Amino acid sequence: MDANDGADAPYWNGLAEGRLMLPRCGGCGDWLWPAVSRCGACGSETVEWIERPMRATIFSWTRTWHRFGFTESLDLPFVSIVATVDDCGIRLLGRLDDLERIDPVIGEAIAGRIGATRVGTRDIPTIIWSRG
Ligand SMILES: [Zn+2]
Structure with a gap:
């Protein structure tokens, strides 16, 4: 990956190390x-960066059937979701395992693992969520 020195660098560095790191205010405690x-x-x-378990619920989802830019590495169809991380309310974009092609349910509990999405010649760390 390219060097990442933005405010979200600890998030991306955490994913690259297999950990979900999320920021919380050291003053008031807000995420x-x-x-x-x-x-x-x-x-x-x-800003304190706290390691969080990769557990969440589904906030929204969509199944993509037609290819668009930067999805060349993904098998079609694939499911993208917005996941609400447990106990902090932060919502993250990710992918959901869709092997059985069963429609996700809003509010369904999911667990994440770190995978990668190939974009051009780069592998971008990605949270891949599964049911349960
Ligand atoms: Zn604050």
Whole structure:
């Protein structure tokens, strides 16, 4: 991957190491997403990166049947989801295992693992979610 020194760098570095790291304000304790360098609620510039279990519920989903840019490495169809991470409310975009092609249910419990999405010549760390 290219060097990543943005506010969300610890997130991407965490995924690359197999861990889900999410930012929380060191002042008021609010979870901060997208990652920022200053809390919008209390103004603190102390951001703590906390490792979270990869457990979540499905907030929304879509199954893609037609290829579009940067999806060349994925078998069609594939399911993209927005997952609400347990106990912090942060919502992350990811993929859902779709082997059985059963429609996901909003609010369904899911567990994640780190995979990769090939984009051009790069492998981007990706959370791949499964039911249960
Ligand atoms: Zn704060």
